[in-house]
Amino acid sequence: MSRIEQTVFAPLRTTGKSFWVLFTILAALTGWGVFAYIYQLSDGLGVTGLSRPVYWGIYLTNFVFFIGISHAGTLISAILRVTQANWRRSITRIAEAVTVFALCVGGLQILIDMGRPERALNVILYGRYQSPFLWDFTCISIYLFSSITYLYLPMLPDLARLRDKFDGAGWRKWLYTTLALGWKGNYEQHHRLEKAIAILAIAIIPIAVSVHTVVSWIFGMTLQPMWHSTILGPYFVVGAIFSGIATLFLAMALMRKVMHLEEWLTEKQFNYLGLLLLVMSVLWTYFTLSEYVTTFYGALADEMPVANAKIFGEFNWAFWTMVLFNGILPFVILIRRSGRTVMGTVIASIFIDIGMWLERFTIVAPSLTRPRLSQWAIYQPTWVEASITIGSLAMFALLFVVFFKLFPSLAIWEVEEGVEIEERRKLAEKIRLEDLRAASGVASGE
Amino acid sequence: MPRWTMAIDLDKCLGCQACTVACRMENNTPIAGPEQAAKGRAMLWNEVIPSSDGEYPNVTARYIPRPCMHCDDALCVKVCPVKATYRNEEGTVLVDYDRCIGCRFCTVACPYAARYFNWHEPYYPETLKAHLNPDVAIRPKGVVEKCTFCVHRLRKAREQAAAEGRVFQASDYVPACVETCTGRARYFGDLDDPASLVSQLLKSPRAFHLLEELGTHPKVFYLREG
Numbered sequence: 001m002s003r004i005e006q007t008v009f010a011p012l013r014t015t016g017k018s019f020w021v022l023f024t025i026l027a028a029l030t031g032w033g034v035f036a037y038i039y040q041l042s043d044g045l046g047v048t049g050l051s052r053p054v055y056w057g058i059y060l061t062n063f064v065f066f067i068g069i070s071h072a073g074t075l076i077s078a079i080l081r082v083t084q085a086n087w088r089r090s091i092t093r094i095a096e097a098v099t100v101f102a103l104c105v106g107g108l109q110i111l112i113d114m115g116r117p118e119r120a121l122n123v124i125l126y127g128r129y130q131s132p133f134l135w136d137f138t139c140i141s142i143y144l145f146s147s148i149t150y151l152y153l154p155m156l157p158d159l160a161r162l163r164d165k166f167d168g169a170g171w172r173k174w175l176y177t178t179l180a181l182g183w184k185g186n187y188e189q190h191h192r193l194e195k196a197i198a199i200l201a202i203a204i205i206p207i208a209v210s211v212h213t214v215v216s217w218i219f220g221m222t223l224q225p226m227w228h229s230t231i232l233g234p235y236f237v238v239g240a241i242f243s244g245i246a247t248l249f250l251a252m253a254l255m256r257k258v259m260h261l262e263e264w265l266t267e268k269q270f271n272y273l274g275l276l277l278l279v280m281s282v283l284w285t286y287f288t289l290s291e292y293v294t295t296f297y298g299a300l301a302d303e304m305p306v307a308n309a310k311i312f313g314e315f316n317w318a319f320w321t322m323v324l325f326n327g328i329l330p331f332v333i334l335i336r337r338s339g340r341t342v343m344g345t346v347i348a349s350i351f352i353d354i355g356m357w358l359e360r361f362t363i364v365a366p367s368l369t370r371p372r373l374s375q376w377a378i379y380q381p382t383w384v385e386a387s388i389t390i391g392s393l394a395m396f397a398l399l400f401v402v403f404f405k406l407f408p409s410l411a412i413w414e415v416e417e418g419v420e421i422e423e424r425r426k427l428a429e430k431i432r433l434e435d436l437r438a439a440s441g442v443a444s445g446e
Numbered sequence: 447m448p449r450w451t452m453a454i455d456l457d458k459c460l461g462c463q464a465c466t467v468a469c470r471m472e473n474n475t476p477i478a479g480p481e482q483a484a485k486g487r488a489m490l491w492n493e494v495i496p497s498s499d500g501e502y503p504n505v506t507a508r509y510i511p512r513p514c515m516h517c518d519d520a521l522c523v524k525v526c527p528v529k530a531t532y533r534n535e536e537g538t539v540l541v542d543y544d545r546c547i548g549c550r551f552c553t554v555a556c557p558y559a560a561r562y563f564n565w566h567e568p569y570y571p572e573t574l575k576a577h578l579n580p581d582v583a584i585r586p587k588g589v590v591e592k593c594t595f596c597v598h599r600l601r602k603a604r605e606q607a608a609a610e611g612r613v614f615q616a617s618d619y620v621p622a623c624v625e626t627c628t629g630r631a632r633y634f635g636d637l638d639d640p641a642s643l644v645s646q647l648l649k650s651p652r653a654f655h656l657l658e659e660l661g662t663h664p665k666v667f668y669l670r671e672g
Contacts (some may be wrong), residue, residue, distance in 0.1 A: 015560040024668050037489075043566065044564070044565050044566040044567065044587045044588060045548075045563070045565050045588065046482070046487070046565030046566040049485075050565075051485050051486030051487050052486050052487060052488075052553070052559060052563070053486070053553075053554075053559045054486070054565060055550040055553040056550065056554055066463065090582075110549070113549065113550075114547055114548050114549055114588075115546075115547070115549070115550065115563065115564070115587070115588030115589060115590075116546065116547050116548040116589060117547075117548075117549020119528075119545070119546075119547045119548075120531075120547060122528040122545055122547050123527055123528060123547065125528075126528040126529055126530075126545060127528060128526075128527065128528070128529050130524055130525075131524070131525050131526055131527040131551065132525065132551075133525065133527035133551055134527050137527070139640060198660075206535060218551070221524075221525065221553040221555075222521065222525065222554060223521060223555070223557050223660055224554065224555075224557070370552065371557075371559050372557055372657060373495060373512065373557070373558050373559055373656070373657070374493070374495065374559040377486050
């Protein structure tokens with residue numbers, strides 16, 4: 001076994017005590033969330049802080065947040081594949097896993113928010129495309145399906161290696177054998193795999209953009225003040241990629257440390273991706289500025305109370321924290337090369353993830369507290385909403401951790417391919433230089 | 447086909463809330479209780495909204511009773527993912543309680559905040575239980591409900607006309623709030639009949655719609671104070 005195989009397969013073979021500690025903590029938090037949900041299910045949504053007219057709150061915030069995070073992976077990995085960025089090879093697997101699990105937990109939020117979750121099937125039985133809800137249902141389903149495929153396909157060669165080289169318990173062997181689909185690694189198979197991945201990578205970019213656009217349109221298509229805005233679609237997509245990359249950083253730093261992947265997840269990856277994060281931060285600031293400047297300049301009677309509630313009113317803590325965490329701090333940290341280290345990007349990413357959750361919150365809640373006709377309202381989330389949110393985050397982490405207990409954390413064959421490409425390039429360069437030297441030698445000899 | 451329309455004359459409205467009470471009794475609206483009501487969960491299919499303009503001492507106070515507007519271009523109907531909210535052929539916007547998934551997209555989309563959600567299992571005090579209207583279904587937990595223009599009264603009026611062997615007339619049907627209004631501020635009728643009272647009133651220079659600028663084309667309209 002090569003060194004990369006040894007390193008990557010090691011955590012699949014042996015399970016330390018720290019894994020079980022982490023597993024237990026995450027499972028307990030998830031269980032607490034499940035308990036809170038069962039309580040909500042039996043008593044009704046009245047156990048939340050929702051009311052008329054604040055009909056949507058934390059759950060919708062979580063929904064937008066998690067679907068946003070899902071843009072980390074598959075989209076980033078697809079863009080990097082399409083642009084043939086070689087340094088992507090060691091981060092694609094982690095990125096794609098983030099996507100799949102964020103989508104699962106995000107979709108779950110809508111089910112949690114429903115007053116009648118047992119009737120969820122009505123969306124398929126009686127669904128009508130006049131409703132943005134159906135657009136979401138369609139786009140997210142397609143995205144989930146293609147993300148799972150996009151995670152699975154590049155894993156085939158690695159699964160085959162596991163099938164051949166894994167010496168662990170029986171069911172694991174069976175799992176790898178089944179999932180490897182008889183992969184032999186011959187030329188024809190590789191050719192087809194590369195083709196399939198290339199097609200998927202291109203197709204997935206518009207799908208991902210459509211997903212967060214229609215998520216924003218759940219809000220944008222209504223006439224509520226500060227929701228009914230054309231900026232919402234692109235603003236959400238930018239925010240999604242922004243929070244997605246931040247989450248990817250956290251996942252990468254964690255995996256690098258726990259699974260000893262320092263050799264492959266190098267400063268280079270953190271630096272390049274950090275630049276992308278910086279660009280997204282600046283874009284996000286630009287969109288935020290555009291939104292508020294137009295609102296305040298136009299000063300529409302319906303919109304001003306909402307804008308004031310965000311900037312000066314009871315939501316000002318969330319708004320200004322968001323500006324600080326999404327706009328100012330990431331910029332200050334990431335603008336310098338010395339900030340785009342593992343430590344620097346992780347700190348910036350923690351700020352960004354908190355800031356982006358608050359951003360989603362300040363989009364969902366304030367508009368509803370300032371209705372046109374009925375009395376203004378206050379939204380005070382309850383312990384049930386907090387528990388389900390914590391449970392959801394824990395569930396996301398749990399799925400991620402369990403997945404990488406079973407499957408390799410790097411696309412081994414892709415990394416090896418990258419090394420090979422690099423070596424060939426060096427060789428070609430060497431030959432070229434030698435030719436040049438020989439040619440110049442001939443020239444001077446004359 | 448009739449198009450049912452309501453007119454409310456703000457000059458005649460006393461703000462007595464008789465419409466709110468009549469609606470509650472007619473439609474079996476569950477009791478939220480003071481604690482839930484303080485959280486903003488009172489169920490008022492018909493709400494009397496107080497509003498005031500200006501500053502003391504130059505204040506104009508007014509009361510705006512707000513049933514469902516039964517918009518011709520209803521946002522709630524547009525956004526409902528499962529067609530639980532729909533406009534029937536007579537233009538009245540209704541909710542299918544058996545189909546509603548409780549996503550509350552409609553309650554969020556309605557600019558009039560005229561829609562209500564069942565946060566808990568419906569509750570009625572013992573004294574009220576004996577007086578529940580048998581014509582109106584009780585809504586379960588987790589679904590959305592709102593003013594129906596007392597559509598069960600329309601069904602009943604049609605059945606009665608048929609039983610008596612006469613032709614149903616628009617005047618046979620009137621919602622509970624209109625019937626009970628102390629100041630006789632409410633009018634109800636068929637907008638497709640140019641001779642009806644509501645059609646005549648709509649021509650008045652005093653006539654206006656709530657949030658007209660949103661383009662929802664409400665079927666409830668108001669007559670401005672003198």
